[in-house]
Amino acid sequence: FSVDLDGYTFNESNWKYVYYCRIYDLYMFPSLNGVLLSIDDNRTDPLNPSCFANQTRNGTRWKYGTSLKSSLTILANSLQPNQTYQFMVYMENRQNCSTQATGYVLVTVGTIDSQMIAVGCVIWTMCTPNLEFQLVNPTTQVALFSLCIGDCDNIQNITWNIYQGTTNISSNSTQWTLFNQMNINENIWFFGWNTSNFTALNQLFLNNPQINLWRFQVIYGFTLQASSSALNFVINQPPINGSCSISPYNGTTSTSFNISCSNWLDEDGIKDYSIYAWTTDPQERTFISFSSVSIFQVRLPSGDDQTSLLHLIVQIRDTLDCITEYNMSSINVLPDTLGITNLLNNLQSSSNALANDPTIQLLSSGNQNIIGQIIGCLSQQSNKMNSDAIDQAVSSGIPAASISVSQLGSTTSQGSSTPLNATALIQYKKDLNSHANLREYLMTFTTNLDISTSNNIKLQASSLAQLTQATNQLTRTALTLALDKCYQLSLALYSMVTKISYEDVQIITTQLIQCATNILTAVNGPLQQRTDILDLDSSRATAFPTDYDTDLESAWSNPNLFSDGNDFSWETIQQGRNTYYQKQLANQVTTKVNQILSLLTSISNIQLNIGQNLIINTSSTFMSLETISMKSLSNKQVQQVGNARINIPKNFKSNISDNSTVSLRKMSGLILGKNIEELADNFSLGPGP
Structure with a gap:
């Protein structure tokens, strides 16, 4: 057994x-x-x-x-x-x-007789029992639900109260005092004050570190009486008294840096260590690696473009998921341009040269952390090289709108008056296809990685978001692999959403939405003549199929699918084959991306309370998700990217009752037109959590 x-x-x-x-x-x-x-x-x-x-x-x-x-x-x-x-x-x-x-x-x-009220945690792993209290981590929000058990037809109102506690040593009991900042922080720290679900953000604990005991009480008012219930919490103390160091202080993206963390104390035991890196904005940190041991090695992305400086943060987490953040000494990391150049050349050379490449040997190790770090470093360098190549091509007279899709919210390119440089165009396409080959090859190493933990999902989502960022360099094979992986990660996240913190869900959701919208943009680029047809896609579309003699229903043998009206010329048919397969994939991508967005919306709804909103703002998409009452929807103005907005009429009608909660999703992404880049606004309304 x-x-x-x-x-x-x-x-x-x-x-x-x-x-x-x-x-x-x-x-x-x-x-x-x-x-x-x-x-x-x-x-x-x-x-x-x-x-x-x-x-x-x-x-x-x-x-x-x-x-x-x-x-x-x-x-x-x-x-x-x-x-x-x-x-x-x-x-x-x-x-x-x-x-x-x-x-x-x-x-x-x-x-007098009263109804029984039950109270519990939405994310049960965030409320670990500790004697007569529940442990709560000060770095995460607390989301509670309540239920009336029995005859509950005459509920008049629901009210939540928060108390801070002090221990009376002589009687071994706790004295509770009403927390006096609830009114001023409604819909700032506290959400759902008068509903069955209540959420307190981590600012409550972070701004009151001197308070160790908390009580959350719910009172149900009935016609003739009131019933109440409460949960008592004690702050789970984070790891303390330790330090972390890194060596060497200077290196490249191929350097193996040693990280050593020592003397961290926590009565619950240390669970793991996570590394984050940032260059100019600490809020835009990148997840690099995680380890269950205190001494480990990492490969890091390059630092700031001007100074090469890279800032590092270590999160030390105990077995109950309480976190301490430790700022390590900043280091200098340069891009290993020789390493990526050799890798690009080896991809075009013999299989022996590729097998002997040190980067490929690391990728073939099967180690999730190493693969994630290598893909992150190579993607960062390739993304920078792609951006520089586009700028160089535009300065050589190549229209920007014909080779790339600019980032969401960026300034529209005015074009260049420089005559087209044919040599520059040839070089641009050569580099473009070389990097497209690299991205497809790297994507194959992500397919079989384990996704059983939130750290696994977080690392892979981060890698995919970076690897799909250059939307002009993604082949159909790369897009298919990325789409399948993004969907698998979304399903895995959905399966564990009630076990991991709201903050981790935010991080992973942001990366997965960026990945999905990158894929959607990439697959439509060639169809709208905004990005070039890649050599790998063209050769695969026009290659004679191996099952041509046996597959009588093969689309490849039906020229009507690939012609342009009455034009059945060889050149038109060959070009039409690529367009046909691109459209087929675009339809699949659209369907799957909608499924991913639906999953991620459901995931976020589980952890969002009425009045709360989640905002995701990346280079490829803007999404806002909030839960509101139906009554407050009338005459609401929905702000979008830039100056875009949606006004909901005052006399808005719906078959949903005014007291019901609804989920409001606002999303802006890129629609690829032939000569203009437009914002696509997606406004959707659905039942609340």
């Missing part, structure tokens, strides 16, 4: 259960000689009375649900009204007595 160590199936028969109770705020748990007295124990502690002190020997105040004692029912009139009790359950595994667990619950006894 096999055991899934990552599974969370609970078998009640595998455990022993012991229950304890105390009168909260007044007494400790009853004990004698340092040993706690369970509710079954007839002995008494004179200093700390039992919750059932008035119980007669023959009376019954509680009962177990089963012979296993896995559940406990407190009978009516067993506890005193207007009093709070704390119950504790101790669990011990029957097969392994060293495996233990302890849980707590606070029960306030009222004088």
Whole structure:
């Protein structure tokens, strides 16, 4: 048989259960000689009375649900009204007595019947139990949901309150004080204040580091009464007291840099180390690598174009996903132009030359971190070389609109009055196809990489976004591989969205959307005569198929698919073949990209609350996703890129009720026209989470 160590199936028969109770705020748990007295124990502690002190020997105040004692029912009139009790359950595994667990619950006894309200975390891994509290990481948001159990037809209103706590050592209890900044931070730090779901951003914790205990309470108002429930949190302390260093301080994109992190302390244990790099803007950091060990090697992208300076950040994460960021010494990294030149030449040479290339040997290692780093470094250099080549071509009289698609929001090119330089055009196309071959070859190393963890997905999404950035250098094969991988990563992210932080979801979603829109732009470029037809695509489209004699339905043998009206000339047919296959792929890409966007929208909706929005602004796309009430949609102005906006009329009609929440997605991407680049605005409305 096999055991899934990552599974969370609970078998009640595998455990022993012991229950304890105390009168909260007044007494400790009853004990004698340092040993706690369970509710079954007839002995008494004179200093700390039992919750059932008035119980007669023959009376019954509680009962177990089963012979296993896995559940406990407190009978009516067993506890005193207007009093709070704390119950504790101790669990011990029957097969392994060293495996233990302890849980707590606070029960306030009222004088009237009230509905039961349940509260939980949307992302359950972000709320790890810790005795009578839930652990919360100060670097991530807290998203809570609540449910009314039973007869809940007369809910009048819902209100959330936040309390900060201090510990009363003498009574071993917590005193809660209402947090006084809720009003001024509504829809800034706090979202969903009057709904069943509530979200507090990490700014609450980061701006109040002196507060270690927090309570989130929800109150349901009914016609004649109110019911409440709450979750208590304690801040999970991040790793402390360590440092990280790097050597050497100078190198190239082919240099193996050594990173050493030492003396990091955390009571939960260190889970892993992640490296991020940036040049001019710390908000535009690139994910480089992750490691479960404290000493490891990385290959880094080149630094700033002018200074070669590269800034590095290490994230040290504990086993409960609490993070400390450490700024390492900045280093100088130059691009290895000789290395990429040799690689480009070897791709055109014999297979032996390619097999002996040191970069290819590293890519063939199968190591995810190494492959991600190599692809990132090569993509960065190739993207820069492509940008320089386009600038050089335009200065040589080649129209910019015929060889590239400019970035979203960039200034429209005015064109050049320089006469066309035929030699420059030949050189541009030679370099273009050389780099297209490289990108396709690099793409093959991404297909079988593991995508079982958020770090894996994050690294691969970052690599794909960089590798697809030069949309004029992507062959149909490269586009197909990138599209399939982007879709697989989106599915994998969807499967774990309730297990990873909102911040990680943001990072991955941004990269995947950039990848998808890059692919969409690239496949349409040749069709709109905005980018050149690549040699690999042309040769594959016109090559005689190996199954020509056996595949009677082959499109290749039907000239009507490739002609231009009545023009059946050889040149027209050959050009038409490439256009046909490009259109076929474009249709597939459009369908798959829509599926990717739908997946990523659903993923974001799970973690977004009413009033919250997610903005993704990259060189290829702008997307804003928010959850709002239907009532607030009327007369709303939707701002887009630049000065573009959409005005929703005041008398907007819908079959959705005013109190319902809806998801509003605003997206701007590139539509490729023959002579002009336009913004495509996509405005979509759907049910809220």
